[in-house]
Amino acid sequence: MRSHEVGTVPTDRDTRDGWEVVRPPGGTSLDGVAMAGFRDRAAAGLDMRVLPQPAVTVVIGFGAEPFAVENAAGHRLMRSLVAALSPGPARIRGEHVECVEVHLSPRAAYALLGVSPRELDGPIVDLESLWGRHGRRLHERLAEAVSWRERLTLTEGFLARRAAGAPSMSPEVAAAWDTIVARRGRVRIGDLAASCGWSRKRLWSRFGAQIGLTPKRAAMLVRFDHAARALRAGGNPSDVALACGYVDQSHLHRDALALAGCTPGSLAAG
Numbered sequence: 454m455r456s457h458e459v460g461t462v463p464t465d466r467d468t469r470d471g472w473e474v475v476r477p478p479g480g481t482s483l484d485g486v487a488m489a490g491f492r493d494r495a496a497a498g499l500d501m502r503v504l505p506q507p508a509v510t511v512v513i514g515f516g517a518e519p520f521a522v523e524n525a526a527g528h529r530l531m532r533s534l535v536a537a538l539s540p541g542p543a544r545i546r547g548e549h550v551e552c553v554e555v556h557l558s559p560r561a562a563y564a565l566l567g568v569s570p571r572e573l574d575g576p577i578v579d580l581e582s583l584w585g586r587h588g589r590r591l592h593e594r595l596a597e598a599v600s601w602r603e604r605l606t607l608t609e610g611f612l613a614r615r616a617a618g619a620p621s622m623s624p625e626v627a628a629a630w631d632t633i634v635a636r637r638g639r640v641r642i643g644d645l646a647a648s649c650g651w652s653r654k655r656l657w658s659r660f661g662a663q664i665g666l667t668p669k670r671a672a673m674l675v676r677f678d679h680a681a682r683a684l685r686a687g688g689n690p691s692d693v694a695l696a697c698g699y700v701d702q703s704h705l706h707r708d709a710l711a712l713a714g715c716t717p718g719s720l721a722a723g
Contacts, residue, residue, distance in 0.1 A: 471495025475601040481609050483616060485558030486565075488608060490601045493550040503536055503543040503577070504720075505712045506678050507634060507671075509562035509570060510536040511580060513588075513608065515595040516551035522577050533580035533592060535566065538666055539674055540576035542714025553595060553608050559664045560627055564619035565612055570665030587611075625649040626663045629656065630671065638676030639698045642668045677708050681720055690717040 475490040487508075493499065499520075512534050514520060519530040524543035533552075536543075538559065562570050567583050580588050591611050598604045629645045645668055646656040660668050680697040684690065694705040694717075702717075709717050 471497045475605070477605050477609075481612075483561065483609065483612055485561030486555060486609075486612060488553060488555040488605065490553050490604055491550060493547075496549055499545065499547040499550050501545050502713070502715070503540050503545055504681055505539040505541075505674050507538065507675050508556040508558055509538060509566070511555040511557060512536075512545075512552050513555070513580065513592060513595060514547075514550070514552040515592055515604075516547075516549050518548045518550075520550075521546040524577060526575055526577075529579075531579045533588065535573065535578050535580050535583060537570055537573050537576045538664075539670065539712060541712075543577055553604055555608065555612070559630055560622045563622045563663055565615050567615075569663055571662055573665070622663050623659060625651060625656075626660050629660055629668060630664060633668070633672050633675050637679050637697070638672040638674070640672055642672075673708060674712065677712050680705055680708075680717075681713070684717055684721040687721070690721065693717070 471494055473490075473492040473494050477488070480487055503524075512520070514532045514534075519532045520534060522529050522531055522534065522543065522545055524541060534545075557565060559570065566573075573583075584591070591607065594607050595604050598607060629649060632645060632648065633640055642656070643653060646653045649656055651659070657667055660666075660671070664671060666674065676697055676699075680693050680699070683693045683696065688696075690705060691702045694702045697705070699705045699708070705717055709715060709720060713720065
């Protein structure tokens with residue numbers, strides 16, 4: 454991560470289906486960081502399946518009600534949360550939602566979370582356990598802010614301060630991740646190790662410690678992310694399986710169950 458000077462963030466506003474969505478045009482000034490503000494203007498409520506994706510998701514809530522998180526660990530209430538790369542089957546529900554959502558690439562997550570993704574105490578954790586009083590203060594300032602411009606500026610400034618002097622991911626691990634993403638998960642782990650000049654065992658160990666997944670699981674995740682997007686866009690499961698490099702449709706079916714806890718048909722239906 455490099456350090457940045459953060460000024461006022463302009464906003465790009467979108468309102469649809471009762472939700473107000475605000476993004477900084479052109480993204481943020483931080484490498485591997487994307488963010489948006491969300492407000493449930495119609496009070497329709499949130500009921501969302503959490504899907505695995507090649508980014509760590511941080512949700513900083515500042516509304517009156519906490520989020521309800523349901524997964525294998527049970528039912529928990531959280532005002533702010535972190536979802537790991539592969540959170541497993543889970544749902545997040547909420548009423549009168551107001552939040553800033555931040556997506557972190559694994560490289561950014563390694564620097565900004567304060568712990569390696571592997572050290573997260575569960576697939577979805579309370580953000581307060583990671584950022585403590587600094588995170589609580591950010592929550593308070595977001596609630597006090599009077600505009601999305603101010604909230605996004607506050608969030609970017611907070612992340613930029615954490616980025617200053619943050620640990621860096623090893624170049625070999627970063628390059629291995631970039632290769633997996635560029636090839637949409639269709640890689641051989643032996644080839645990855647050779648490109649790093651490492652043994653498979655060393656790559657497995659270093660990659661897992663800094664990314665939070667094994668190289669094989671990371672490749673599985675990236676491939677599934679492309680498949681899930683194609684399914685939600687209306688793609689036929691059989692065609693999607695072929696296009697994304699699965700052996701057949703049943704292979705895609707097994708990955709969908711393992712990673713998202715649902716079938717490809719359920720993903721396509723939303």
